[in-house]
Amino acid sequence: MSNRRNWLKQIGLGAIGLSFTQFETFANPSAENYVSLDLDKSPILLRSNENPYGPSPLARAAMQKSVNSSNRYGWDLSGELISLIAKKNSVSDNNILLGAGSTEILDLVLQYTALKKGNFILAETTFNYWTFPFEKLGLKKITVPLTADKKHDLTAMLKAIDSDTKMIYICNPNNPTGTICNYEQLVSFVKEVPKNIIVFVDEAYLDFTKEKSLSGLVIENQNLIITKTFSKMYGLAGARIGYAIAAASTIDELSALKSSPNLSVSSVSTAAALASLNDDKFIQQVQTANEEVKKYTIEQLTKLNLTCIPSQANFIYFSLDNYKKDYFKQLENNNIQGTKIYEENGKWTRITIGTMKEMQQFIEAVK
Known part of the structure; x- marks a missing residue:
C-alpha cells in the first residue's frame, strides 16, 4: 500500500480535480486527436463504446512516467495492481488474472471450455465476437432469444442446459441492448446452474451502473468466472488491460493456458490501470x-x-x-x-x- 502511495506521489498526482466544464474541454480524444487514414477528416467515433473522456489525468501522467522504465519487466507493478483489484473486489490476490483487455480473458475462457468439449449457451443478441472460433475449437453454440424488453431470459437459458453444456455466458449490462440483470436475479441464477457448468459473467459495463458485482461470490461458487475491463469506464481501450476474477483453482487452470500469466499486459498499461483505480473523482x-x-x-x-x-x-x-x-x-x-x-x-x-x-x-x- 505504501509503495503505491509513494508511486502516486512520485508522479505528482496527489489531488488532481476538474470542474465539469473543464472536464468537457479536457475530454475530446475520440475526435480531435484521432488520426484518420484521411488526414483531412476527424470522424466522430460512436461505434465501439469507448470512453470519450479518458484516460484520466492520473492515468495519463502514470503512462508518461512509466515509459522511462519500460525497458524493465513490470512484475512488481503487476503485483501491486492485482492486490488493489483484489482489495476492491473483496477477494484474494490468487483470485485475479490479468489479461490484455477482457478480450484475452474471453479467449482464455473459450479455450478452457473447449477442453471440456460440448456446448455453451449465450443470448441471441449479445457481445459474441469472441465466440467466433468455437467451431474450430470443437464447441457447439446454443443461442437463446432475449425477452421482449431486450433482457437476458435467464429462465430460458436454464431450460437450454443439457448434458453437454459446459458454459453459460452473460454480458451484464448486455451489449448491445444496455439492459441489465440485477444482483439478486444473477445470484439466484448461479445457484440454479449445475456446479459442473461454468457461469461466465462479463461485467465490462457494470461500472456505469449502481448494481453490485458478482465478484464476491467466486469463493463459494467454483464455477463462476467474472471478467472486467479498463477499456470502458476507465478510458483505456487502446492500452488493452482487463482481468478475470474466479476461484483460485480456476485461475490456476486459466493461467496454465498462458505461457506467462499476468505478463501479457505492458508495464505502461499496468501503471495506467493502477492510477485509474485511484482516481475516484474522474x-x-x-x-x-x-x-x-x-x-x-x-x-x-x-x-x-x-x-x-x-x-x-x-x-x-x-x-x-x-x-x-x-x-x-x-x-x-x-x-x-x-x-x-x-x-x-x-x-x-x-x-x-x-x-x-x-x-x-x-x-x-x-x-
Whole structure:
C-alpha cells in the first residue's frame, strides 16, 4: 500500500480535480486527436463504446512516467495492481488474472471450455465476437432469444442446459441492448446452474451502473468466472488491460493456458490501470457526464419517434423501424461512425454515448 502511495506521489498526482466544464474541454480524444487514414477528416467515433473522456489525468501522467522504465519487466507493478483489484473486489490476490483487455480473458475462457468439449449457451443478441472460433475449437453454440424488453431470459437459458453444456455466458449490462440483470436475479441464477457448468459473467459495463458485482461470490461458487475491463469506464481501450476474477483453482487452470500469466499486459498499461483505480473523482465525472448526455440523446431520439431501450451502459439501443431516411447514409455524410443492424426485426442498432457536443452533432445528422 505504501509503495503505491509513494508511486502516486512520485508522479505528482496527489489531488488532481476538474470542474465539469473543464472536464468537457479536457475530454475530446475520440475526435480531435484521432488520426484518420484521411488526414483531412476527424470522424466522430460512436461505434465501439469507448470512453470519450479518458484516460484520466492520473492515468495519463502514470503512462508518461512509466515509459522511462519500460525497458524493465513490470512484475512488481503487476503485483501491486492485482492486490488493489483484489482489495476492491473483496477477494484474494490468487483470485485475479490479468489479461490484455477482457478480450484475452474471453479467449482464455473459450479455450478452457473447449477442453471440456460440448456446448455453451449465450443470448441471441449479445457481445459474441469472441465466440467466433468455437467451431474450430470443437464447441457447439446454443443461442437463446432475449425477452421482449431486450433482457437476458435467464429462465430460458436454464431450460437450454443439457448434458453437454459446459458454459453459460452473460454480458451484464448486455451489449448491445444496455439492459441489465440485477444482483439478486444473477445470484439466484448461479445457484440454479449445475456446479459442473461454468457461469461466465462479463461485467465490462457494470461500472456505469449502481448494481453490485458478482465478484464476491467466486469463493463459494467454483464455477463462476467474472471478467472486467479498463477499456470502458476507465478510458483505456487502446492500452488493452482487463482481468478475470474466479476461484483460485480456476485461475490456476486459466493461467496454465498462458505461457506467462499476468505478463501479457505492458508495464505502461499496468501503471495506467493502477492510477485509474485511484482516481475516484474522474470516475464520478464520467458517470455524471454519461448519464446527462445519455438522457439528452434518448429524449432527442424519442422526439424523432424512434424507440429506445432504457440503457444501463454508455450506449443506446434503438429501433430504426420508424426512420424514413437512410440512417447509415446520414452518418456517413456527417463523418460519424456508428455500428450496424443487430436485429432485422425492428431494425435495431446501437450508438455509443459520446460527449454532449458529439451527440448534438449526431442528432443534427439524423434529423
